[in-house]
Amino acid sequence: MSEILIDVQNVTHHFKLNRKTAICAVDQVSFQIKKGEILGLVGESGAGKSTLARCIMNLYQPTAGRILYKGIDTCDRRQFKEHKKMLQTKRQLIFQDSTSSINQRMKAVDIIAEPLRINHVHTPRGSARAEAEFQLHYVGMDAGCLDKYPPELSGGERQRIAIARALSMEPELLVADEPIASLDVSIQAQIINLFKHLQKEHGFTFLFISHDLAMVEYLCDRVGVMYQGRLVELAPTRDLFSNPQHPYTRTLLSAIPLPDPKRERNRRKGVYDAQKS
Amino acid sequence: MKDLLEVRNLSISFDTRRGEIQAVRDVSFNLHSGEILALVGESGCGKSVLCKSIMKLLHGNSRIKSGNIIVDGEDITGYCERDMQKLRGNVFSMIFQDPMTVLNPTITVGKQIGEAVSIQTGLYGKRRASVKVHERVIELMKQVKIDHPEERYFSYPHELSGGMRQRIVMAIALAGNPKILLADEPTTALDVTIQSQILELLKEIQKNNKMSVILVSHDLGAVASVADRVAVMYAGKIVEIGTAEEVYYDPRHPYTWGLLRSLPAFSKGRDELYTIPGMPPTLINPPMGDAFACRNEYALEIDYKEMPPMFRITDTHYAATWLLHEQAPKIVSPVGGMVSDVRNSY
Secondary structure, three states, X not given: OOOXXXXXXXXXXXXEOOOOOEEEEEEEEEEEEEOOOEEEEEOOOOOOHHHHHHHHOOOOOOOEEEEEEOOEEOOOHHHHHHOHXXXXXXXXXXXXXXXXXXXXXXXXXXXXXXXXXXXXXXXXOOOHHHHHHXXXXXXXXXXXXXXXXXXXXXXXXHHHHHHHHHHOOOOOEEEEEOOOOOOOHHHHHHHHHHHHHHHHHHOOEEEEEEOOHHHHHHHOOEEEEEEOOEEEEEEEHHHHHHOOOOHHHHHHHHOOOOOOHHHHHHOOOOOOOOOOO | OOEEEEEEEEEEEEEEOOEEEEEEEEEEEEEEOOOEEEEEOOOOOOHHHHHHHHHOOOOOOEEEEEEEEEEOOEXXXXXXXXXXXXXXXXXXXEEOOOHHHHOOOOOOHHXXXXXXXXXXXXXXXXXXXXXXXXXXXXXXXXXXXXXXXXXXOOOOHHHOOHHHHHHHHHHHHHOOOOOEEEEEOOOOOOOHHHHHHHHHHHHHHHHHHOOEEEEEEOOHHHHOOOOOEEEEEEOOEEEEEEEHHHHHHOOOOHHHHHHHHOOHHHHOOOOOOOOOOOOOOOOOOOOXXXXXXXXXXXXXXXXXXXXXXXXXXXXXXXXXXXXHOOOOOOOOOOOOOHHHHOOOOO
């Protein structure tokens, strides 16, 4: 548990709107993720959670700061090139919208086996198809879905295929960018159970991005709260939920809907305004 | 309370190449004036189809097989498109799930609200209408709590946040002062804080304008704060309907139990979240008995053979499950007393 897998140091990312103005999407964020840990990242939309995830996955080049993965500076071009293969196989990303992140014209088996083909990975189970079947079985689907196309599957099943694709490389770091936001409540619970189970078996490190605090509380070891590009609070899950320090965290907690109409009607919901406090 | 909208034994089917999809099967409910009715269920259970059929916005391959839709004492089931057009906007209007696809990205939001306003007030295409329309647009934008409406008038949809866009869509829907507002998953695309703001706004507008609202959602947790009554739908049928207190504190249908139990609030301190086993049935050839029977751990033998009727629990609370039959074994609800001890911490 003690070894640090990823070390984010003062990462800043700007989006240039035009020559003069830029939006600071991620502002001086620093944190570390230990090996085998599930870190949750919450915040409202536009808080910079996804931008940060993309910086960690090298999809964006941060404007300033360093991201160390096992001591390798992934933002440095030379070091990245040196360890390119390892970095590209051992870190995997799951996107929010499975309809757009999966090729609609490929069969499930091809989608799951594609990373193996691209990276010329030796398949321990004989063929790529056997490998895909194994991964599909692992995420709780049967082999009958192997030859189906994504539009024939439901949202939860598509998301499982995206997870199986990420797992086919046996990653050490899995970054999930709002993987359950577009799913039904009962399917959300299935996917969360799956993540928890997989993490226990594989022991990979997991960065889980969500705006649903109730699910984060259930899944994560530690939680970071982002607001307007800054990481405003980072604490172990239990401490954060029982004793929130930052006013924005308190606002977020007060917005979790309770399945209790009487109490819910009388509850006062705070609105956090950075300018006022 | 008077019934503003009454749906009687409505069945809707889609004709496809694979066969007839029975999206809504024999649904009856009524909407009182000045209340919020939440329609809850998994995706594909027919919530949206039901809403669209009331507005008559369904595609050509759909048809109303049987049943009546009665608005304000008048049967609109057989209305033609021209008659419906008169009702849309000022008797009922609809908010859709994704505000980005509803709004036109190339026109400023003020103009888009203005278009609805001018059609509803009959000012469309008239000379010197623009001042009146502009005033009304600003008034609507204030009503949905948009700051600096004069500046926002000239914004394009992509310049606004998701919550803001949903407010614009609400303003368009409110342009004709509708009596019934159908909100089809208005908060699903939004995050938690914005979701609670939008729902609160919806409640406030409903009170001020004395509207009735049908709120469609898949999340029983989210609608708890605003719903006066809750209807739970499964496989094209309403399986339980009652006031919010009755459905949340004393749910009777196993599917409602499942939906409530799968909320993380009920799994606190447990190792695994509860999930409803299996998948919803396809509606091409729906099963003979209770559609939920194969996923139901409390299923009785009769569930596989015969469709359960609506059993009356109180005057407002009905549920369609054989468990309520007098010969059925008594089963204590697994979520009954749990609501009270969920999360005292917040």
